[in-house]
Amino acid sequence: MIDHVALLPAYLAGATAVLVLLVELLLARPGAVLLSGVLGAAATAVAAALAARGPARGTFCGAGGCSYVLDDRAALVAALFALLALGVLGLSAGHLRAGAVPPGEYCFLLACSMTGGVALAGARDLILLIVALETLTLPLYILVGLRRRTAAGAMAPSADAAVTFFVVSVVATSVTLLGAALLYAGTGAVRFAPLAATLADGPPAPLLPLTRVGVVLVLAGLAFKVAAVPFHAWAPATYDGAPLPVAAYLSTASKVGGVVAILAVVTGAFRPALDVAGPVLAALAVLTMTVGNLVALRQRRMVRLLAWSSVAQAGYILAPFGAFAAAAGRTGDALAAAVAAAIAYTVFYVVMELGAFAAVTALRPPDADGGDLADYRAAARRSPWVGAALVLALVGLAGLPPGLAGLFAKVAVVRALLAGGAGWLAVIVALNAVIGLAYYVRVAALLYAPADPRPAALPATAPSPAEPHAVEPPSTRPAWPVAAAVGTTALLAVLVGFAPQIVLAFAGR
Known part of the structure; x- marks a missing residue:
């Protein structure tokens, strides 16, 4: 029996993609296409939020439990994916108006990816989980490659970025599928509940190594979605080559999908195997945060810096999972604290990262890429409100006041690690947070630095050198949906910074 109420958010997300196609076919107006996508994403978010207030509902059920469950946490995750799509559509208004991307294909692919995220929220078996993740990821290959030319008219690197993303993603998916196949061979189950029961009872001795390898492979494949080292190589090139709104969606929705x-799998299917999953995730967390922060120190392009920062942030998100092995031998409260810290950090990160990309999008021309860091010199002097929003996002990612949300997120991670008996990992998190201050503060200071006093470049036909003058790029006024996205994310950052208990209470449920 199929529970259609449980599937209502997924239905609405899929209907949004169909609606966009029909509007593009019948009206062929970018504004109408964008509006239909916005309305569909908003309806999906509202339906998912309303579903969170009711009892848990399951569908595709059998003797071993249900493959899809819509409970309060799944409904709110589905609403988060819909809101992310809504925000990215707002950031895309300038790109669609300038003709930088085709509106019909762009909004359709974004709606398809949103559908995958909504389905992922309620997945309770390995097959549905992998299918939902691929539905979330597959449209992104094409979205990354939609920007064909830069603002200067040169060929954009988006095709190379899309190919890199595709190749690495296919390998990661193959690894995940291999791990799921080994687990099915060793336990005979793909639903989380019977899989966890079989692992708790202990599979036959000859099949025990098979199941352990399966656990490691599934976690390794899923680590790709959060750009964890050594599965991170796709992120910098892909973010830098994609249109800025797509890079914003990649750095938030894709990471949320991986974390979910x-x-x-760790708290549901693999809970009896925490002695295997914990060390794997701890090693991934240490490598990810350390490599991400060290390489970010050397970046000279804004989007690449945000990409490597995103890699480092993935390490902080994975760190509480690294305490699972120690927590398993202690108390259930320590394990619950680790889960709550990971969820809370993910929410705080999404708000800050989306705010950073929104501000960067507002500061750049609609058809331009992220540019070099030098392009942002004195940007806060030319656009005070947008510059302040970018600084708030950067200091929040660094964990400095007034970005209190980032500070509370890091404190929650460190407390969870100490409660789980992983003090050594808490020390590494603290050291990496200090390293991250260097590049976040450097960029924030550059935004308020005086304009570059060097002489501007002269045309080749100039008869004589001109007098040196300050390089002051003209201020570009963003489209109102972009300005609205900047203001909304900044407001959310302030709200969760002054009232973090809103997020922490939900994460601890």
Whole structure:
């Protein structure tokens, strides 16, 4: 029996993609296409939020439990994916108006990816989990490659970025599928509940190594979605080559998808195997945060810096999972604290990262890429409100006041690690947070630095050198949906910074 109410958010997300196609076919107006996508994403978010207030509902059920469950946490995750799509559509208004991307294909692919995220929220078996993740990821290959030319008219690197993303993603998916196949061979189950029961009872001795390898492979494949080292190589080139709104969606929705998937399998299917999953995730967390921060120190392009920062942030998100092995031998409260810290950090990160990309999008021309860091010199002097929003996002990612949300997120992670008996990992998190201050503060200071006093470049036909003058790029006024996205994310950052208990209370449920 199929529970259609449980599937209502997924239905609405899929209907949004169909609606966009029909509007593009019948009206062929970018504004109408964008409006239909916005309305569909908003309806999906509202339906998912309303579903969170009711009892848990399951569908595709059998003797071993249900493959899809819509409970309060799944409904709110689905609403988060819909809101992310809504925000990215707002950031895309300038790109669609300038003709930088085709509106019909762009909004359709974004709606398809949103559908995958909504389905992922309630997945309770390995097959549905992998299918939902691929539905979330597959449209992104094409979205990354939609920007064909830069603002200067040169060929954009988006095609190379899309190919890199595709190749690495296919390998990661193959690894995940291999791990799921080994687990099915060793336990005979793909639903989380019977899989966890079989692992708790202990599979036959000859099949025990098979199941352990399966656990490691599934976690390794899912680590790709959060750009964890050594599965991170796709992120910098892909973010830098994609249109800025697509890079914003990649750095938030894709990471949320990976975190939700890892959280689901570790706390559901792999809970009896925490002695295997914990060390794997701890090693991934240490490598990810350290490599991400060290390489970010050397970046000279804004989007690449945000990409490597995103890699480092993934390490902080994975760190509480690394305490699972120690927590398993202690108390259930320590394990619950680790899960709550990972969820809370993910929410705080999404708000800050989306705010950073929104401000960067507002500061750049609609058809331009992220540019070099030098392009942002004195940007806060030319656009005070947008510059302040970018600084708030950067200091929040660094964990400095007034970005209190980032500070509370890091404190929650460190407390969870100490409660789980992983003090050594808490020390590494603290050291990496200090390293991250260097590049976040450097960029924030550059925004308020005086304009570059060097002489401007002269045309080749100039008869004589001109007098040196300050390089002051003209201020570009963003489209109102972009300005609205900047203001909304900044407001959310302030709200969760002064009232973090809103997020922490939900994460601890």
